[in-house]
Amino acid sequence: MEEFIDLRSDTVTQPSQEMREAMYKAVVGDDIMGEDSTVRELEIMSADILGKEAALFVTSGTMGNQIAVMTLTNRGEEVIVGNTSHIYNLEVGALAALCQVQARPMEVPNGVYDIKKMEGLIQEKGIQNAKTSLICIENTNNLNAGYVVPLDNLNNVCNLAKRNNILVHLDGARVFNAQVASKTPVKEIVKNADTVMFALTKGLAAPFGAILAGNKDIIAKARWMKQRMGGGYRQAGFLAAPGIVALNTMLPQIEIDHKHALILGKGLAKINGLKVEISKIHTNIISGSIEDLPTTIDCFIGKLMQKGIKVKRISEVSFRMVTHYGVGESHLYEVIRAIEDIVDSL
Template identity: 35%
Template sequence: MADDPVSRLVPFGAGNAPPTPGPDRPVDLRSDTVTRPTPGMRAAIAGAEVGDDVYAEDPTVNALEAEVAALFGHEAALFAPTGSMANQIAIQLLVPPGEELLCDADAHVVTYETGAAAAIGGVSTRTWSPVGADLDPEVVAAMIRPDGYHTVPTRAVAVEQTHNRGGGGVIPLGTLRELRRVADDAGIGLHCDGARIWHAHIADGVPLTSYGELFDTLSVCLSKGLGAPVGSLVLGSTERITRARTIRKRMGGGMRQVGVLAVAGRYALRHHVQRLAEDHVRAARLADALVPFGVLANPVRTNIVPLDLSKCGFDAPGLATAARQRGVLVSVLGPRTARLVTHHDLDDADVDRAIEVLTAIFRS
């Protein structure tokens, strides 16, 4: 993997092992959002130095914001309680009310954020057909609408790295650079929903600064793969992040002694980024075991194993029910679509158990 500042913060060490599972705990493959704070992270939370973040006086939050901004080569960052809020703040920074954001039809910002772009930001959205990480910048270029008589002008494009509903696919750096050129030619903004950008960084060895320099705004998540209990950040210029603080307050995101949460994110950056490679290896093992059953929706690149059940005898709810009865939890995304996600709270024995259960179900 390419050298990157995050790898030099503090080495992977003791105290960041996942909580010891109980004998009856199911193997939870629904999402990497189910991770719990490690003993070391809990100790860091207990000792956090705090202040009032609405006054910008929480030293731990301020340190986290400066640290993450520097990792991506941006001027500033703002801590937000959720990834959805971080995305919606960024969208409002780039797109005025009544104007347009372009993204793919499976993007998190239009699929899983309860219509917030329209309901809160007054932002119109238009989408291209979902292709996950295999986007074509020329398709995006052809969709951009300039200012004109009675049209809704395009003000920004959003992409997702890695792509959730695209099976954890990684958009290649070259594609993103071409998309940046398209945005520059049109004079519009470019936002990255980087909820799992850490996974892309580990999978492709792309320095975080190489991602950061391509986007006007980014949101990056500290939970999910990094295992913090809560928190995302919006990244951008100093001017934009000053505006973002007002938008966050308007959305109910003004927080007080929130260093107890920010310190978990700082701990995760020091201890949990490099270990994402373990999740990728375990996801690949799961995928390899399921290849004979013809249920993989696309190749596995990171920690998400997407399942297309259209050619087998199960629908997704049926698979989830059968797996749950045997102690394995599976995420249902649609009638014939399911998902398995590896994460910090799973070890090799959990993956072995999941393989045993799922292969037995598909053979039945």
């Protein structure tokens, strides 16, 4: 198999040997009946890490987000979302198709929510209005940037919601990246959100799953919603086992990923004609622009592929790179040299 340096996402990682062994040796039971002890261990462990009463193991971040919305809203209500958020852009229209709610998007420049603008979007129930019942926030913010949302900004959103009897769901797919970058305990980051989801498959490098957490009543209802969606598991402990390993072993890797992102970003920023804003690299995501280069994004990405490097196209002139467990420091310099060669040849 041809080897690539794959920077498209931190979801492309291979499970560690310890994860593979944990999968093989996992104690399993019928999860729908509450008898899979490995799943229970992961859920209890996750709730404790987040400072929440209970947690639910789900297939993916998308499933976790949509179950949260189904649990916290009623059909026909309105949900405020960031216009660059995953839940709004990359979940196949599930807010409308599955949750049957109306999305009200707002801009979140550089990962900061404008509280006054958000307040202006809140709608009371009226004869012609869809009542605002939920605010969905995201930390890290913007799937193509990975901005860390300031803690006071998160708390201001939650305070606004509380004043208006609105619930808050936090899409924390990369919330541990936010913890590492901000040096703020994850319990503090998620404290005021009614529900929070995090992915096991991104920086934590597990091969499967996500966690949704909240209070006991919310998670009990969420478990029922998961079953309605066909998400009930039988002997799922072998899927949960690598998640336990990830939470126990992979947090130090996230700090390495952030250091690697800065090395890569600083190296790319020195290449004439290539635009990379170092100040916008908060975590493990680097965005670059070729708008000043005499090439197209598809041609540029194609040339990288020929050199064994995969990146993600995010617009007509820009691309994304994400550092992760599968990318070593030597790979970073190889990527920088490859892009230097491509730019020099234009």
